[in-house]
Every structure is written in C-alpha cells, then in structure tokens.
Amino acid sequence: MLKGKIAFVTGCNRGIGKSVAEIFAKNGAIVYANAKTPDSLSELCGQDFCEGSIIPLYFDVSDRAATRKAFMKIMKEQGRLDCLVNNAGILVDTLITMLNRETLKEIFEVNVFAVFEMMSYASRIMSKQNSGSIINIASICGDEGGMRGQTAYSSSKGAVIALTKTAAKELGRFNVRVNSVSPGFINTDMFRSGPSDIQKQLVNGVYLNQRVGRSDEVAEVCVFLASDKSSYVNGENIRVDGFAHI
Structure with missing residues (x-):
C-alpha cells in the first residue's frame, strides 16, 4: 500500500512507533x-523488508535545530516527503495539586511543541509538492480526559487533536491531509508502567474482548491514513480503543 512512499516516523525505538516504522517498511515505504x-534502532533497521527500508535518525524531537537538520537530510536524499507520523511522546503522572510549571513544560515540549515544529517543516515540503499525509498520534485521553494525575498528559493530547483539525483546514487546499489516531489501552511500556490493579480495571472497561490492544493494530490504521486509499479522509481523529471508556 505504501510502495515507494517516503515516510518520517518519530519515537521508533519501542511501542507504537516501532510498529509503525516496521509495518510501513513491510508495505514498501x-x-x-x-x-x-543512539543505536537503539539497529535491530529494527537490520531487517530485510524487500522493497521497503528503514533509515535511522537519532535526535531529540524537542531540539529544533536537529529537527530541521533531519528534514534537510530527507530532502537531500529523497527530494520529497509523503508522510509524517508524529508518535514521540512522554507521560508523567502528577496530580494537579502537585503539578509545577517545569513538569508541564517538559510534557508540552515533546507532546505539543515538537509536533508543531515537525508539522511546520513537513507542511512546507508537502504544500510545494501538492501532496502528503500527516498523522499525529494522540490518545483517548485527549478528548475524554485521563485518570487522576494525567491532567498535563491529557491536555497535551487534547492540544494535538485540536491542532490536527485546524491544520487539516489550512493544508487541505494543498492536497495535504492531516489526521490523528487516538490509541486506547495498548500493550506498550507506557501502559504497563501503571499499577496492575488499575490496568485490570481499565481493561475490564473495554467493550471488545476486554483486552488491551496491540501496537500493530494502531500501526495498520496509520498505514491506511498514509496510503492513497484514504484520499478523502482529512481532519479526523480515529480512536483505536476497542470502544473503551476512561
């Protein structure tokens, strides 16, 4: 579905980002x-994907200079960019009564500000080539709110969803589509880091086999959004959550 497409995916060393990079490459991207x-992607990049391939880019997404350099490298080597997947993100649980500005800034630097800058660079390239797909990984916390201690995280993901919808309106005239994917309870390090009793309680609230989702199930939705098969899908926030309620 993605044969010959050039994609840029952030946060690929584990979880959803790793699955997105892997499945994109398997689809020919x-x-x-x-x-x-550094070197955390060696095993991933060493796989044989036939027509697809994975090229590592090691940098902190909150480093604006490094981000610009990465886009310059892609353009120098490929001359275009067909898809950007903003997946990198962090979760810091802090009750609102204990939340300080430094923690809030740390979360927003990665989850929101870096996404803004990645989209800014990508949109300049895609607008000129009159094509492209931007996919932002948000969260069901972004539109329903999170659990206790997740005011900062959930508000950052809410910002990503709002950013996605507004950018879709701005960039649609250039044939650039912007959508977000909101995972629910996915079997990643981030989900497993929580208390086991809370995990069980959350999974019991899932209306599809009462199980956590897999990262590849999120990645397959991203493949659809990156492909030409989603050519009339723009400004959507697609939940991948087994119909879960927080």
Whole structure:
C-alpha cells in the first residue's frame, strides 16, 4: 500500500512507533525512523523488508535545530516527503495539586511543541509538492480526559487533536491531509508502567474482548491514513480503543 512512499516516523525505538516504522517498511515505504537514543534502532533497521527500508535518525524531537537538520537530510536524499507520523511522546503522572510549571513544560515540549515544529517543516515540503499525509498520534485521553494525575498528559493530547483539525483546514487546499489516531489501552511500556490493579480495571472497561490492544493494530490504521486509499479522509481523529471508556 505504501510502495515507494517516503515516510518520517518519530519515537521508533519501542511501542507504537516501532510498529509503525516496521509495518510501513513491510508495505514498501522508505522510512526515516527517529529515536533519541543512539543505536537503539539497529535491530529494527537490520531487517530485510524487500522493497521497503528503514533509515535511522537519532535526535531529540524537542531540539529544533536537529529537527530541521533531519528534514534537510530527507530532502537531500529523497527530494520529497509523503508522510509524517508524529508518535514521540512522554507521560508523567502528577496530580494537579502537585503539578509545577517545569513538569508541564517538559510534557508540552515533546507532546505539543515538537509536533508543531515537525508539522511546520513537513507542511512546507508537502504544500510545494501538492501532496502528503500527516498523522499525529494522540490518545483517548485527549478528548475524554485521563485518570487522576494525567491532567498535563491529557491536555497535551487534547492540544494535538485540536491542532490536527485546524491544520487539516489550512493544508487541505494543498492536497495535504492531516489526521490523528487516538490509541486506547495498548500493550506498550507506557501502559504497563501503571499499577496492575488499575490496568485490570481499565481493561475490564473495554467493550471488545476486554483486552488491551496491540501496537500493530494502531500501526495498520496509520498505514491506511498514509496510503492513497484514504484520499478523502482529512481532519479526523480515529480512536483505536476497542470502544473503551476512561
């Protein structure tokens, strides 16, 4: 579905980002995969994807200069960018009574400000080529609110959803589509880091086999949004949550 497409995916060293990079490559895309930790993508990039491939880009998405350099590298080597997936994000649980500005800033730097800047660079390229798909990984917390201690995280993901919808209106005239994907309870390090009793309680509230989702189930939705099969899908926030309620 993505044969020959050039994609840029952030936060690929684990979880959803890793699955997105892997499945994109299996679908024939040339994937520039980002991770913060050097050499953390060696195993992923070493796989044989036949027509697709994964090229590592090690940098912190909150580093604006490094972000610009990454886009310049892609354009120098490929001359275009067909898809951007903003997946990198952090979760810091802090009750609102204990939340300080430094923690709030840390979360928004990665979850919101970095997404703004990635989209800004990508939109300039895609507008000129009159094509492209931007996919932002949000969360069901972004439109329903999160659990206790997740005021900062849920508000950052709410900002991503609002950003997605507004950018879709701005960029649609250039044939650039912007959509977000909101995962529910997915079997990732982020979900498993919570208390086991809370995890069980959350999964019991899922209306599809009462199970956590898999990262590849989120990645397959991203494949659809990156492909030409979603050519009339713009400004949507697609939940991948088994119909869960927080």
